[in-house]
Amino acid sequence: MPAKRPKVAVFKFASCDGCQLSLLDAEDALLAVAGAVEIANFAEASRRVVKPPYDIVLVEGSITTPHDVERIREIRKMGKVLITIGACATAGGIQALRNWKDVKDFTRLVYASPEYISTLDRSMPVGSYVHVDFELRGCPINKNQLLEVVNAALNKRKPNIPTHSVCMECKLRGNVCVMVAKQIPCLGPVTQVGCGAICPSYNRGCYGCFGPMENTNPPPLSRQFRAMGKERHDIMLMYRGFNAYAEAFRKESEAHEK
Amino acid sequence: MFIVELSDLQGLITALQGNGYAVIGPTVRDGAITFDTLNSVDELPRGWTDVQEAGSYGIRRREDDALFAYNVGPHSWKKFLFPSRLRLFAAQKAGKGFEVDPAPTGTLPRYAFFGVRSCELAAIAIQDKIFMDGKYTDKHYKTLRKSACIIAVNCVRVGGTCFCDSMNTGPRAKAGFDLALTEVMADGKHHFLVEVGSPLGKSLLQKVTHREAQDAEKVQVDRILKAAEDKMGRTLDTQKLPRVLQDNFEHPRWEDIAKRCLSCANCTMVCPTCFCSTVEDVTDLTGDHAERWRRWDSCFTTDFTKVAGGNMRMSTRTRYRQWMTHKLSNWVEQFGTMGCVGCGRCITWCPVGIDITAEATAIRENSMSTLNG
Numbered sequence: 056m057p058a059k060r061p062k063v064a065v066f067k068f069a070s071c072d073g074c075q076l077s078l079l080d081a082e083d084a085l086l087a088v089a090g091a092v093e094i095a096n097f098a099e100a101s102r103r104v105v106k107p108p109y110d111i112v113l114v115e116g117s118i119t120t121p122h123d124v125e126r127i128r129e130i131r132k133m134g135k136v137l138i139t140i141g142a143c144a145t146a147g148g149i150q151a152l153r154n155w156k157d158v159k160d161f162t163r164l165v166y167a168s169p170e171y172i173s174t175l176d177r178s179m180p181v182g183s184y185v186h187v188d189f190e191l192r193g194c195p196i197n198k199n200q201l202l203e204v205v206n207a208a209l210n211k212r213k214p215n216i217p218t219h220s221v222c223m224e225c226k227l228r229g230n231v232c233v234m235v236a237k238q239i240p241c242l243g244p245v246t247q248v249g250c251g252a253i254c255p256s257y258n259r260g261c262y263g264c265f266g267p268m269e270n271t272n273p274p275p276l277s278r279q280f281r282a283m284g285k286e287r288h289d290i291m292l293m294y295r296g297f298n299a300y301a302e303a304f305r306k307e308s309e310a311h312e313k
Numbered sequence: 314m315f316i317v318e319l320s321d322l323q324g325l326i327t328a329l330q331g332n333g334y335a336v337i338g339p340t341v342r343d344g345a346i347t348f349d350t351l352n353s354v355d356e357l358p359r360g361w362t363d364v365q366e367a368g369s370y371g372i373r374r375r376e377d378d379a380l381f382a383y384n385v386g387p388h389s390w391k392k393f394l395f396p397s398r399l400r401l402f403a404a405q406k407a408g409k410g411f412e413v414d415p416a417p418t419g420t421l422p423r424y425a426f427f428g429v430r431s432c433e434l435a436a437i438a439i440q441d442k443i444f445m446d447g448k449y450t451d452k453h454y455k456t457l458r459k460s461a462c463i464i465a466v467n468c469v470r471v472g473g474t475c476f477c478d479s480m481n482t483g484p485r486a487k488a489g490f491d492l493a494l495t496e497v498m499a500d501g502k503h504h505f506l507v508e509v510g511s512p513l514g515k516s517l518l519q520k521v522t523h524r525e526a527q528d529a530e531k532v533q534v535d536r537i538l539k540a541a542e543d544k545m546g547r548t549l550d551t552q553k554l555p556r557v558l559q560d561n562f563e564h565p566r567w568e569d570i571a572k573r574c575l576s577c578a579n580c581t582m583v584c585p586t587c588f589c590s591t592v593e594d595v596t597d598l599t600g601d602h603a604e605r606w607r608r609w610d611s612c613f614t615t616d617f618t619k620v621a622g623g624n625m626r627m628s629t630r631t632r633y634r635q636w637m638t639h640k641l642s643n644w645v646e647q648f649g650t651m652g653c654v655g656c657g658r659c660i661t662w663c664p665v666g667i668d669i670t671a672e673a674t675a676i677r678e679n680s681m682s683t684l685n686g
Contacts, residue, residue, distance in 0.1 A: 084598075091598045203595075210600045215593045219578060219614040222664070226582030227397040227609055231343040231387050234664050236370045244577035244664045258343070269615045270629065275573045279368065279665045 061110035061209065064096035066130050068116025068123050069150055069178060074141035075099055075115045077198040084202050091209055107133035111208055113201075117143040117150060117178045124175075124184055131185040138204060139181045142194035142297040146266050149194070151178040151300035178300070191216070192265040194297035197249050217248055218269040221261050224252040233260055240280045242293060245271045245303070263296055267303035277307060287311045314526040317494075319503040321522040322380075323354045325464070325492075328520035329425040334462055337393060338427035339386065344372060346386040348393075351427055358383060365472040365546070365657065368666025378503075381428060381496045384472035385656050389585035390426055390433055391440060394457050399607045401592065406601040416453065425462040429490065431483030432475075434465060435654040436585030438489055442648050443588050462513060465490035469497075469537050473546035474657030476670055480549065482654045484541045486510075492517060495534045506534045547657060549670040550677065555642035555651075558673070560682030562634070566675050571630035573667055578611035580659035580667075581636065586652045591616070612636050637669060 065075050079100060081088060095105035112134030118127055131137055139145050147154065153161060154177040162169040181187055191204055200216055207214035217223075221243035225232065233239040233255050241260035243252070247268040254261050267273075273294070280290050294308035317325070329336050330352075338351035341358045351357070363383040364371045375382055404411040429437075437458075444454035468475075468484035477483030486493045491514035494505040506526055509515050581587040591610035596603045610617055612635055618626045626632050644652035653669070660668045 087598045202598075206596060206598050209598060210596045212594060212596065215595065217614070217616070219611070219616075220575070222577040222579045223582060223609070223611065223614075226579065229347070229388060229392060229397075231345040231347065232370075232579070232662055232664070235368060235662050236344050236387070238369075241664075244575040244579070270576050272572075272575050272629065275665045276575055 060091065060093040062095040062105060062108075063092045063111045063113065063205070064107070064109040064134065065099070065113045066096070066115070067098075068114070068127065068144070068181070069119040070116030070141065070143040070148065072099065072115070073195040074144075074193075074201075075113065077196055077201055078113075081198050081202055084198075088202065088205060092205070109134045110136065111205070112137045114139050114144050114181050115141050116181075117146075117148045118175070118181060118184055119150065119178045120174050122173070127181055127184050136188045136208060137181075137185070138189045138191060139187050140191045140201065141196050142192065142264065142266060143178075144181045145190045145192055145301075146298040146304075147178045147180050147300035149297050149299070152295060154178060154300055180300075189214070192247055192298075193249050194264040197251065200249055219248055220244055220268050221246045221248050221250070221252050221255070221265070224248045225255050228252060228256065230255050233258060234279075238283055240283060240285055240293065242276075245273045245276050263294070263298055263304065266298035266301045271303045273303055273307040274310070277311065287313075314531055315507045315509070315518060315523045316526045316530060317505045317507050317518075317521055317523045319380075319505070322505065324521040325517065326351060326354060326427070328517050329427070329462060329464075331520070332425075332462075332517070333423055334425035335422040336425045336427050339381075339383075341372065345370060346372060346383050348386075348388045348390070354380070357381075357428075362470075363472060365474045365661045366666070367474065367660050367668045368663055370661050377498060379496060379498055381466045381494075382470055384468060384470070384475055385430055385433065385585075385658060387583060387658070387662060389583065389656075389658065390429065390437060391585055391588075393424055393426070394437070394454055394461070395440060395444065395451075395588065395590075397609045399453060401605045401607050403602070403604045411603070421453070421456050421460070423460040423462075424457065425464065427464045428466045429463050429486075430466060430468055430656075431486040432477040432480070432654040432656040433585055434463070434486055434489040435477075435480070435482035436656065437463075439586045439648065439650060439652060439654070440588060442650075462517075463490045463492075463510075465493040465510075467493060467495040467534075467538055468541055469495065471541050471544050471546060472657060472661075474660040474668075475655065476545055476547040476549050476657060477655040478542050478545045478548070479551060479670075480651065480653060480655035485538045490514070495538065497530070497534060497537065499533070506530060547655075547660070547668070547670045549653075549655065549673060551641075551651070554673065554677070555645050557677050557680055557682065558638045558642040561676050561680055562638075564676050564679070564681055566672065566679070567630045567634045570633050570667065570672055571628060573665060574629050574633050575665060576613045576629045576632060577664065578613040579662050579664060580669075581611040581613060582609060583658040583662045584640075585656060585658065586640075586654065587611070589617070612639070637672065640669070641673060 234241040242263035243261035247265040249265040291311035294304040444451040465486040490510040493508040640652040
């Protein structure tokens with residue numbers, strides 16, 4: 056353990072706070088983390104703010120306003136290592152559903168004086184604006200994965216964050232495939248592992264919360280969904296979840312628009 | 314050969330438990346026939362069968378109360394002999410070095426595998442070659458394997474994706490078991506023809522009520538198993554197949570498969586012979602305690618062939634080709650047999666139903682070599 060504890064800062068953009076809260080949700084491990092690092096800037100945990108630079112910056116949320124763009128560039132300068140956490144930060148989040156519409160239609164509908172709203176026309180991942188050192192997927196992220204990344208950074212080793220399919224996790228757990236045995240459409244074969252295959256373990260198809268896996272190939276899976284009786288529109292909606300704007304899911308949903 | 318009546322089969326499970334075995338066998342769970350701890354004959358999938366096709370599996374009620382009238386399910390015995398996750402060792406910081414605590418092998422369970430099909434015996438024999446009969450020994454595997462008891466069950470019916478006949482691995486168990494059972498239900502009778510395969514099997518049978526089989530009963534079983542052999546769901550022409558695949562390394566079919574393949578790795582996970590694993594090092598936050606874990610890996614993942622400088626198999630085309638040619642071709646050179654036993658799991662459990670027998674046939678029929686025209 057180095058004498059000087061590494062400084063960790065947490066920042067949020069357009070998001071629900073759920074991912075950064077998984078750090079506070081780490082229970083027993085939280086005390087160990089607090090002992091191993093200096094929490095330098097984490098509004099959800101403490102009003103204490105230590106000046107930058109920071110060793111590790113965790114960023115939650117998507118970039119949706121011109122102000123966000125300026126802020127993320129400043130934050131990037133503060134951190135040696137920048138890790139994005141959660142589907143908003145890595146893919147634009149559920150709010151990226153607006154990327155298929157004209158945002159002015161929404162502001163006119165929602166706000167009494169839409170002229171005060173300054174927003175970008177799309178909700179984008181942090182990586183679209185600044186260099187990201189590591190992306191931690193999920194909606195929400197898995198707290199064990201977050202601890203693993205922090206742990207690996209502290210011990211200067213490679214984090215064990217696999218990028219293969221959810222299917223492998225199902226098989227490692229001994230789950231019976233819900234798609235093959237129960238005809239339940241499942242995004243597991245195109246989705247990155249990380250949640251522990253929660254939904255298939257409870258007889259649900261995977262919702263794709265961790266976004267497209269490595270080397271993903273959705274078209275044959277969609278064809279199989281069609282063969283199972285899913286309508287094209289329903290298939291489009293399956294890909295339009297928390298990771299709708301991740302490229303592979305975006306393309307596949309657009310292929311099923313009409 | 315001997316006969317054990319249905320009502321006396323419980324005696325075999327009791328005898329195994331009496332000998333200190335943890336009995337594992339087929340049971341219905343989550344809409345499939347899976348392997349789990351077995352305490353009673355009543356936990357077997359009595360009156361169930363399965364329906365298997367490429368990319369689909371289901372269990373159905375039968376009109377009788379057969380105990381073994383189904384084929385292999387999503388699990389294979391490798392999950393017990395070669396667990397999906399295993400701690401290889403732990404290390405604790407001590408002064409300037411580490412104290413290493415190797416994974417214990419002394420307290421491992423002694424398994425009795427109850428209901429092992431002939432193709433699965435062949436798969437276990439293949440994994441034996443890999444894990445304990447070669448130059449390097451996997452101590453964990455060897456300890457579990459050497460202490461395991463195998464009660465085989467012959468397949469009196471075959472499934473829609475079975476092709477053990479093509480691979481010469483079934484449907485009748487020939488070797489590699491302690492006892493082999495064939496379920497017979499005819500003329501109001503329900504009993505098991507039992508073949509003894511080892512001294513252990515013989516001593517187990519002594520503890521179970523049984524009688525000598527009559528010649529007619531043996532002939533009856535021969536007939537039942539021959540009938541099963543003729544109903545294989547799939548066939549694979551293995552004639553010169555290793556060579557055919559080698560000669561078609563650049564066949565356009567590989568690209569065609571890649572367009573359909575999800576590279577999800579399900580085929581390798583369900584395969585009873587696939588033996589690839591990776592190791593992951595974990596530490597606690599202080600770095601004082603470290604562990605090395607082994608877990609199943611697959612040649613379909615991008616990390617699998619990643620080495621310093623890059624990855625030698627960058628596309629699904631090359632990964633699928635690697636998997637299939639390893640199974641059906643290179644394996645022969647490496648281990649003296651093919652790596653496929655014809656169990657059909659990779660066909661059934663592929664979410665999009667890619668069929669290894671159909672792909673191999675397509676390549677042979679449009680071979681780019683002169684070998685098979």
